[in-house]
Amino acid sequence: MKRFIQLLLTPGIRAARKAQILTTLLMAMALGACASNQTDKTLYDDLGGQPTIDRIADEFIVEIAYDDRVFPRFADSNVQRFREKIIEHFCMIANGPCVYTGDSMVQTHAGMNISEAEFNAVVEDLIAAMDTVGVDIGTQNRLLARLATLRPQIVGI
Numbered sequence: 001m002k003r004f005i006q007l008l009l010t011p012g013i014r015a016a017r018k019a020q021i022l023t024t025l026l027m028a029m030a031l032g033a034c035a036s037n038q039t040d041k042t043l044y045d046d047l048g049g050q051p052t053i054d055r056i057a058d059e060f061i062v063e064i065a066y067d068d069r070v071f072p073r074f075a076d077s078n079v080q081r082f083r084e085k086i087i088e089h090f091c092m093i094a095n096g097p098c099v100y101t102g103d104s105m106v107q108t109h110a111g112m113n114i115s116e117a118e119f120n121a122v123v124e125d126l127i128a129a130m131d132t133v134g135v136d137i138g139t140q141n142r143l144l145a146r147l148a149t150l151r152p153q154i155v156g157i
Helices: 002-009 015-040 043-047 049-065 079-093 105-109 116-133 137-148
Strands: none
Touching: 043 049, 043 079, 043 137, 049 079, 049 116, 079 137, 116 137
16 A cells, blocks of 8 residues: 555656556455455344244245145144244354354254255255245355255254
């Protein structure tokens, strides 16, 4: 930055060049400020915080309930507990203020031998829930990317 200021103060530099350097410097500073503000925002914030995560969970449960491909896997589940834990999990994985207090993914899914098709169907249900709630595709993809890392702890165990 010191070099830019020296160039601006140099008598031999034309006014147009000074303006170009000054504009570049100001744009770099402005973009730097924008970038630092962006990094402070979490996926939790981009999702819309707790109210939106709650709505996603509610819509997700509805999607599963109407999905014949996977509903039999959930038929005997405690829906209230499932809702509480899925909210905690989504909140935590999105860098929200929540702590996940449920069982590990391996503990939860061990012995179920969930197929790739069933896993994909549940992902489709989650996408439909996020669409219903109005979560933009970029934010959906960020959440799905984080959840995708759990696949080995769910499928085929």
